[in-house]
Amino acid sequence: MGFYVVQFLTGLASAASLFLVASGLTIIFGVTRVVNFAHGSFYMLGAFIAYSLVKTLPLGPTGFWVGVVLAALAVGVIGVVMEVTILRRIYQAPELFQLVATFGVVMVAKDAALLFWGPEDRLGPRAPGLNKAIELFGSRVPEYDLVVIALGFVVLGLLWLLFNRTRWGAVVRAATQDREMLSALGINQKLLFTAVFFLGSVLAGLGGALQLPRASVSHQMDLSIIATVFVVVVLGGMGSIPGAFLAAVIISELSAFGILIFPKITLVLMFLVMVVVLVARPFGILGKPVPDVGEPVQSDETLTRLPSALGWAGYVAVVALLLAIPMLLSEFYLVLWTQVFIFALFAASLHFIMGGGGMVSFGHAAYFGLGGYGCAMLLVRAGLPMEATLLLAPVVAAAGAALFGYFCVRLSGVYMAMLSLAFAQIVWSVVFQWSDVTGGEDGVNRVWPSPWAKDRVVFYYLTLTLAAVGIFTLWRLLFAPFGYTLRAGRDSPMRAESIGIDIRFHRWLAFIISGAAAGVAGSLLALAKGFVGPTWVDIPRSIDALMMVLIGGVQTLVGPILGALTFVILEDRLSAFDYWRSAFGLIIILICVLMPKGIVGSGRALIGRLGLGGGGER
C-alpha cells in the first residue's frame, strides 16, 4: 500500500514539474502558434542558472528560493530576447520556419551552457529545510517532492486566476481563439506576444530551477524534456492549460507505474498513449478543433512546373559532371559527396509530402532509421547479401510509413507533425530499449557493402545512381496525376473532396512512397558508414531533414538538393570548431530570418526584384 502511495506521489511530483514547463509551451503556442523547440533549452538554462545563483547568493537558506525565482525571471528575459530578435521578424513566414529558427536557438543554447558551466553534470544543493523524507504508510516520501506538488497546484491556480479573472488574461484567451479579431479591437499584438513569451519562458525556467534538488543538471535536459513536453501539450490539447495539467499527470503516473508493469517499454508507453488519444480525439483531451477545412491555401509560390528542356539539360549536365569527377576527388571528398547524395534523397523524400501534399512530418528520421536498421538487420543478423537488403530495407521503411501514416493522415497541420514526431520517438525508444536485437545505444556495426561495392568510387556511383533515380522518380510523381491530386488536396481539401478525390487515401500513399525513399537513403548511409545507431532516429535527425528542405525552399524542386548540399558542407566545415553547434545554429537562424523562402525561393525573389527574370506571372 505504502509503496503505491509513494509511487503515486513521486509521479505527481514529476507531473507538477512537467506541468510547469508544458503550461509555458502551451500558452506560447496558443497565442503565437509558434512551436517553440527552444522551450526545452529554457528549462535546461533555468536549472543551470539556478544552480549558479543558489551557489553564489550570500543569503543563507533563503538563497535557494531567491535563486530559483531569479533564475526563472532570467530565463523569461532570454525568452523575450529570442522573441524580439528572431521570431518577431518571421511571424509572417510559414509556421515551420519559426520551428527551425527555435531549433537554431536550441543549438546555440547548448553551446552556451557548455561554455558557461563546462561539460560535467552538476549536482544541485538540497532545498534548505526540506532535505528529509516523510513517513507515509511505512514508506518514505521526500519532503521536497510534496513541496513541488503543492507548487504545481499553486501555479495552476495562479494561471487560472490570471486567465479568467484579469483583463490581460481575457485578452490572451481572445488571442488564442481569434488573432485577427483581436488586432481589429486595437490590442497591441507585438506587446502581447512578447509578454506571452516572457510568461511562458519564466514557467520553463521555473520548471528547470525547481528540478535542482531532484536531479542533477545535465546537458541532455533540453531535448529529453522537449519530447515529453510536446506529448503533454498535444495530449492535453494545444493551448489548454487544464489540458496540460491533466496530461502531465497522466504521463507522469503512467511512467511511475508503467515501470513496475512494463519495465521494458517505459519509453514507448508515453507515445503509445499519445497515439491512442490523438486517434480518438484528434485535438487532444481538452483541445478545441482548429478549423482548417474550407480554408484553401492560396500560396502563389508553389511548385508549378517541371523544369523546362533547358532545365533538364542543366540537371543532366550536373549529373554528368558528378559522374566524371570521382577520379579527381580525394577519398575525403568522395565520402563527403556520397553523403550529399544520400541526404539529398532524404530531403527530397520529405519535400515530396511537404511541398506536394502540404503534410509536415517532424519525424521523418523514423523512416530513414527504419531503412538503416532494416539494412543492418538483414545484412548483419540475417546474413542477406547487400543487393537484397537494398531492395528490402526500403520495404521495411515503407511498412513503417504505412502503419504510422495511416494515423498521421487523419490529422493536419501541427497535430499531424506532432503525431509523426511521436511515432519517430516510438521507433527511437524501441531501438534504444530492445538492445538484444538492435544493439541498443551501441547500434549495429560491420554493416559493410558487398565486396564489389566496397571501393569508395564504386559506392559513390552506386549512391549517385540510386539518389538520382529516386529524386527523379519523386519529381515525376509530383507532376503526374498522382502529384496533382496531392496538390489538389493541399490547395483546397473541400474542392478536392467534391470532385471525387479521397484525400486521405492519396496522402497515405504519398506517405508510404516518401517513407520508402527515406528508407533507401537510410540504408545507403548505413552501408556508407558501416554502422547504424539510435541517433539515426532521434529528433535532431528529423530536424536535419526539415532544415534541409526549408533551407533550400519548400516550394521549389531543386530546393531540397541544395539544402542537403549546404547542410552537409556546413556541418563538415563547422565541425572542426569547438563551438560548431552554435555557429551552425546561428547560420540556421540567419537563413530563417533573412531568407524565409529558402535559398532558391529567395534567390528567385531577388532576381525578380532586380528585374533580371524574364518570366511573367509564373
Place this chain on the structure above:
Amino acid sequence: MSVLTVSGLAKSFGGVQALRDVNFTLAAGEILAMIGPNGAGKSTCFNCINGQLRPDLGSVTFAGHELIGLPPRRIWRLGVGRTFQITATFGSMTVAENVQMALISHHRRTRAPWTLATRLHREEALALLDAVGMRDQAERRCSVLAYGDLKRVELAVALAHGPRMLLMDEPTAGMAPKERIALMALTAGIVHDRGISVLFTEHDMDVVFANADRIIVLNRGELIAEGTPAAVRDNPMVQEIYLGAGSMFGAAAAGAHA
C-alpha cells in the same frame, strides 16, 4: 420524373431545430431555387444533400441512390456537381489544370504515377472552358483570377464529369449585379442544353425570378411555400417573411419581365 427526392429531412444543432420535415423533389432538367431569409436552414439543407452534414432524420435519394451517409466524393461520383458560396479552386494550378484535375478524377486516373498531368484530358478541359467563356484564360493561374472568373471556372469544374444534377450554393454571391445576371443566364443555357437539373440557393431575387423554373421557400427550418415564381411571389406567407424587402420583389418582377 424526379431526379432528386428529399423526404422528411430534419437536423438540429443543440437546441436549434435547423430543419424539420423538409420534403421536395427536383425534376429532370428543372432549375429549382431554394430561398429564405438568413438562418432559414438553406445551407444546412444543402450540406445534408451533398454529404457534408448528416441529418438526424429523413432521406435524400438521387437517381435511385440513397445519399445519406455517403461522403461528398461518392455523391459526386453518382453524378452530382457542385459549386460553393465562396469559390474553392486549386490556386497553384492553371484554369485548365483545375478542370483537368476534375477530369482526371472522373476517369479514375488520380493514382497514375508517370504521365504528365497537364497533358491529360486537355482538349476536353478546353471545350468545357469554352462553354463557360474562359478558354482564353486557360493558362492563367487560379490564384490571380478575378472573382467572377473564378465562379466560371468552378462551373466548368462542376460540369466536368457530365453531372445529372448541379448543386449551387449562392452561385452569384459576392458578384456585381450585372455579372450575376450574366453568370446565371450562362448557367441556365448550359444546363438546358445538357438536360442537367439544378438546385440552387440565392439571396438575389432578380437572379431567382429570372432563372428558376420553380421555387421552394424555407423559413425557420420548415418548407413554407413551393411553386412557380409567380405563385411564390403572390404567396402572402412569403411576403410576410420578406416584409421590408417588399420593394425587392417589385424590382424583381420588373427585372423578370424586362
